[in-house]
Amino acid sequence: MQKRTKHVDKRRWFIGIMACVLAVALLLPLLAYVVGPADAATQSEINKLKQNAANLDAQKKELSTKINTLSQDKEKAVEQKRALDEQNAILQSEIDNITTMIAEYARLIDEKQVELAEAERKEAVQYDMFCQRVRSMEESGIDSYAAVLFGAKDFSDLVDRVTFIQEVVEYDNNIMEMLAATRQKIADTKAELETDKQEQEAAKGKLQQKEAELEKQIQEATNLVKQMEAQSDSYQVALQQLAEEEDAISAQIDQKVAELEKQQAAARQAQSQSQSQNQSQGTTGSSSSGYLWPLGGYTSISSGFGGRTHPIAGVWRMHNGVDVPAPGGTPIRATKSGQVIVSAYGGSYGNYVSISHGGGSSSLYAHMSRRAVGAGQTVQQGQVIGYVGTTGSSTGNHLHFEIKVHGGRINPLSVF
Numbered sequence: 001m002q003k004r005t006k007h008v009d010k011r012r013w014f015i016g017i018m019a020c021v022l023a024v025a026l027l028l029p030l031l032a033y034v035v036g037p038a039d040a041a042t043q044s045e046i047n048k049l050k051q052n053a054a055n056l057d058a059q060k061k062e063l064s065t066k067i068n069t070l071s072q073d074k075e076k077a078v079e080q081k082r083a084l085d086e087q088n089a090i091l092q093s094e095i096d097n098i099t100t101m102i103a104e105y106a107r108l109i110d111e112k113q114v115e116l117a118e119a120e121r122k123e124a125v126q127y128d129m130f131c132q133r134v135r136s137m138e139e140s141g142i143d144s145y146a147a148v149l150f151g152a153k154d155f156s157d158l159v160d161r162v163t164f165i166q167e168v169v170e171y172d173n174n175i176m177e178m179l180a181a182t183r184q185k186i187a188d189t190k191a192e193l194e195t196d197k198q199e200q201e202a203a204k205g206k207l208q209q210k211e212a213e214l215e216k217q218i219q220e221a222t223n224l225v226k227q228m229e230a231q232s233d234s235y236q237v238a239l240q241q242l243a244e245e246e247d248a249i250s251a252q253i254d255q256k257v258a259e260l261e262k263q264q265a266a267a268r269q270a271q272s273q274s275q276s277q278n279q280s281q282g283t284t285g286s287s288s289s290g291y292l293w294p295l296g297g298y299t300s301i302s303s304g305f306g307g308r309t310h311p312i313a314g315v316w317r318m319h320n321g322v323d324v325p326a327p328g329g330t331p332i333r334a335t336k337s338g339q340v341i342v343s344a345y346g347g348s349y350g351n352y353v354s355i356s357h358g359g360g361s362s363s364l365y366a367h368m369s370r371r372a373v374g375a376g377q378t379v380q381q382g383q384v385i386g387y388v389g390t391t392g393s394s395t396g397n398h399l400h401f402e403i404k405v406h407g408g409r410i411n412p413l414s415v416f
């Protein structure tokens, strides 16, 4: 009895040691797997990426509001396009962000896959060791658990043997259960990561859809800008052409004034040699300072003489005279006596008349509805030469009035 008990104690001692060794060898690394700190860094990384996504989303919403406001004003097409470009840049960051997140999830899933394989391997090893232990018991004379029980010499020995077998079985069960739990935990984590990854992939798909929509919006904004630039370009070309036309007319007037004065000087010289040299002054009888305001009763100026920013094209242009609004058909009178040197129609001036007053001075009247005098005709100061209109480059009834002295335009208001 004493001997047998000692024999059983010896076996129990052997099993106990083996259990301890196995526990240390198998359980500790497994526990480290389950609660290991390796994931902490990657989780904070993912949190950071999620924060990024939230920030980007807020920025994008702000821009959307701005874009909606801007799209109501076509003249702000350039600004609108800039905002859309900015929004596109944010969207690209969002896609980059989410791509990084997906890659991070993929990496974690791979890690879990490796851990899972390792857990399965350890389970297999544990099972293998269990089998080996059974074999080692067989080698030490015990065929099986049943043999252990049937080999009992008396009831007390049987109880010992049952307890021993229970302990062995319990130990094996515990180890196997723990290993299975670990494997399950890893599998669960992996499944969670896969779900997260799928969510991120779905979000990425939505972002890419938005990207396509935004691309379309940007294309529309670009077209609008191009259209506006083309309009502005053509407007500037037109303005340039009008300015050139006005310059050509001005040169033509200078030439005619010079020709006329030369003729008049020659005539005077032939007429009387005895008169003084002071003959280059006006031959029409009017004094050099006596200008008459061409529009009786209308003296307000809608646009003064000098440089101005064009109201439509937004470019700086020289304004060669003054604009005097008056009802269509209002008579326009010669500011001084003289000879009509031009009475014509031009794209810029519309119906216009220019009069040479002698002494290098001339005047010009533009945008008339109708001209009342012809080139070469002599006119008296105050004589009706035409009527107010809005012909040529004009947006309303007004007289455009210029005065030139020795080839240079002066501010007409300076002589009144």
Ligand SMILES: [Zn+2]
Residues within 6 Å of the ligand: 303, 319, 321, 322, 323, 399, 400, 401
């Ligand atoms: Zn004008």
